[in-house]
Amino acid sequence: MTPFRLPAFPSVFAAALCSCLLTLGLQPAYADTLQEANRLLKQGQLGPALEKTDQVLATKPKDAQARFTKGLILTEMNRPNDAIAVFTKLTEDYPELPEPYNNLAVLYAQQRQFEKAKNALEMAIRTHPSYATAHENLGDIYARMASQAYDKALQIDSSNASAQTKLAMIRDLMSVSARPAPAAARGTTGKPPTASPSPAPAAKAEVTPIAKSEPVAVAKAEPVPAAQPAAVAEPKTAATGGKQDVEKTVRDWAAAWSRKDVKAYLAVYAKDFQTPGGEARDTWEAERTRRINKPEPIQVGIENLQVSIEDDRATAKFRQNYKSGKLKTAASKTMVLVRRDGKWLIQQERVGN
Numbered sequence: 001m002t003p004f005r006l007p008a009f010p011s012v013f014a015a016a017l018c019s020c021l022l023t024l025g026l027q028p029a030y031a032d033t034l035q036e037a038n039r040l041l042k043q044g045q046l047g048p049a050l051e052k053t054d055q056v057l058a059t060k061p062k063d064a065q066a067r068f069t070k071g072l073i074l075t076e077m078n079r080p081n082d083a084i085a086v087f088t089k090l091t092e093d094y095p096e097l098p099e100p101y102n103n104l105a106v107l108y109a110q111q112r113q114f115e116k117a118k119n120a121l122e123m124a125i126r127t128h129p130s131y132a133t134a135h136e137n138l139g140d141i142y143a144r145m146a147s148q149a150y151d152k153a154l155q156i157d158s159s160n161a162s163a164q165t166k167l168a169m170i171r172d173l174m175s176v177s178a179r180p181a182p183a184a185a186r187g188t189t190g191k192p193p194t195a196s197p198s199p200a201p202a203a204k205a206e207v208t209p210i211a212k213s214e215p216v217a218v219a220k221a222e223p224v225p226a227a228q229p230a231a232v233a234e235p236k237t238a239a240t241g242g243k244q245d246v247e248k249t250v251r252d253w254a255a256a257w258s259r260k261d262v263k264a265y266l267a268v269y270a271k272d273f274q275t276p277g278g279e280a281r282d283t284w285e286a287e288r289t290r291r292i293n294k295p296e297p298i299q300v301g302i303e304n305l306q307v308s309i310e311d312d313r314a315t316a317k318f319r320q321n322y323k324s325g326k327l328k329t330a331a332s333k334t335m336v337l338v339r340r341d342g343k344w345l346i347q348q349e350r351v352g353n
Contacts, residue, residue, distance in 0.1 A: 037053045050077070053073060067089070080111065084108075087100040087101075115145075243314075250302060251302055296324045304318055304319050306318065314336070
């Protein structure tokens with residue numbers, strides 16, 4: 001399943017956005033402010049984006065568009081509980097809007113609260129039966145819940161061949177699409193909140209869409225260093241070199257995956273790599289080998305790679321674009337790497353930030 005991502009805002013919608021926001025009752029200055037907030041959000045400048053959104057809400061606290069944007073920003077800031085509060089209140093004030101329900105489901109799924117995610121998606125579909133994204137997310141949630149049920153059945157009776165087959169099929173489906181957590185997000189339908197704070201119907205306002213995606217990896221801002229004597233410049237140079245080594249490791253990993261070089265691909269993982277679900281390393285390697293060796297060509301691209309290092313531990317955040325056969329996914333990914341014998345190796349990897 002593909003997690004949240006904020007793609008580039010289509011320029012064709014720029015004029016429509018301003019017009020629609022004015023129809024919603026926003027003054028031109030506030031329309032511009034909200035546009036600026038969305039621009040900052042796409043650039044990963046989350047703090048300034050939140051400030052701009054709060055400026056609009058200070059004057060129009062019930063504005064659905066601004067509140068929805070704030071929920072997206074809080075999600076990107078890894079403040080899921082605050083984002084849940086925003087989207088929940090939106091569903092209470094504007095129960096006819098499907099997007100807040102869908103994004104609530106995304107957040108609940110990330111917290112493994114699958115029953116709540118299912119309920120939220122069912123509400124999204126009830127308000128908007130043709131909302132394809134919600135239908136797909138609901139299917140992913142059902143798959144995750146089924147996986148848990150089959151796993152439980154095997155805990156009770158490990159010889160249950162039928163449950164083993166079904167569980168393998170579901171895991172294969174989720175793994176091939178590079179979605180460790182179902183419903184890890186499809187944002188809006190591209191038709192953002194349309195309700196007006198007043199009883200009168202409002203025009204449909206365009207928001208930055210979250211098209212079948214996941215949160216963009218947010219770059220950590222590097223502090224501007226104060227003037228330092230030449231003697232202290234060496235640690236900075238070493239850190240820069242370390243980041244370049246980590247970046248090369250991540251890109252080499254993606255390249256090995258793309259050319260189906262299983263040996264080189266697996267060699268990038270540390271011996272203490274935390275496998276998905278805690279399965280045995282041999283089992284995980286065998287499964288990865290089987291998937292990579294399937295006949296379809298594989299393309300893995302890395303975008304917006306950001307690296308931070310602390311001692312012998314590094315964190316890499318990036319957008320992963322995966323294509324194999326008819327399957328095409330995009331996801332933000334976070335990797336934790338450790339330095340062992342002069343090499344950077346992957347110790348953890350997860351979708352999202």
